Amino acid sequence: MKKKLIAGNWKMNGSLASNEALVQALVAGAPKADCLMAVCVPAPYLAQVQKLLAGSVIALGAQDVSQHESGAFTGETSVGMLREFGARYCLVGHSERRQYHGETDPVVALKAQRALAGGVTPIVCVGETLAEREAGRTEDVVKRQLAAVIHTNGHCISEIVVAYEPVWAIGTGKTATVEQAQQVHAVLRAQLHAATPHSDRVHILYGGSMNAANAAQLLAQADIDGGLVGGASLKAPDFLSIIAAARY
Numbered sequence: 001m002k003k004k005l006i007a008g009n010w011k012m013n014g015s016l017a018s019n020e021a022l023v024q025a026l027v028a029g030a031p032k033a034d035c036l037m038a039v040c041v042p043a044p045y046l047a048q049v050q051k052l053l054a055g056s057v058i059a060l061g062a063q064d065v066s067q068h069e070s071g072a073f074t075g076e077t078s079v080g081m082l083r084e085f086g087a088r089y090c091l092v093g094h095s096e097r098r099q100y101h102g103e104t105d106p107v108v109a110l111k112a113q114r115a116l117a118g119g120v121t122p123i124v125c126v127g128e129t130l131a132e133r134e135a136g137r138t139e140d141v142v143k144r145q146l147a148a149v150i151h152t153n154g155h156c157i158s159e160i161v162v163a164y165e166p167v168w169a170i171g172t173g174k175t176a177t178v179e180q181a182q183q184v185h186a187v188l189r190a191q192l193h194a195a196t197p198h199s200d201r202v203h204i205l206y207g208g209s210m211n212a213a214n215a216a217q218l219l220a221q222a223d224i225d226g227g228l229v230g231g232a233s234l235k236a237p238d239f240l241s242i243i244a245a246a247r248y
């Protein structure tokens, strides 16, 4: 059985001082953990957090990557740059990128492809809006989002991480019930299974208001292989409690 993966998404939060305090507390608490861990930090802080994490078991992640290799793409960050700062993971297709930056399924698929080619594991985020759930379209939406990534990445799909993040649960304090989450995870697992003989390798994370109180129950579900944690990853005691809840 693979270890769970708990990844923090700091979003656009942090400062040199607060990052240092947070990472030092995480590094001090991490050796007691029985799971894989990562923090996805804003790009300007990659160098700082790389140094703070040196020698620890916590991996470094970024929050986005360009679909292009290099060149005239002002404001973008290439996968080569992420690698230079030791990034092991990179979020792609987070709902905030899809919503506020117009990222489409094909763009997300190309970003995943670029990350894989550059040796960074993409954490591909999928999830339905409240309107889509209420219209009974949840499965169609997440399958369409994942299908684009499968189509573009072929057999490499076994090297990605998937994060199911219902948009209505992100930053709202509303969590999917364990049944709702497990049901969608099972759909995604079946889709991966049809695409690769190595689907069991793929971590499928749940994200959306995961916290110290609800993590254990969510992480106990058969197809929930970890968590993508936003707000609660900014407080060391909360993030460490979620990490403590992540057992095999």
Ligand code: PEP
Pocket (backbone or CB within 6 Å): 009, 011, 165, 169, 170, 171, 172, 173, 207, 208, 209, 210, 228, 229, 230, 231, 232
């Ligand atoms: C996220 O931003 O990926 C996320 C899951 O946020 P939160 O945990 O705050 O809902």
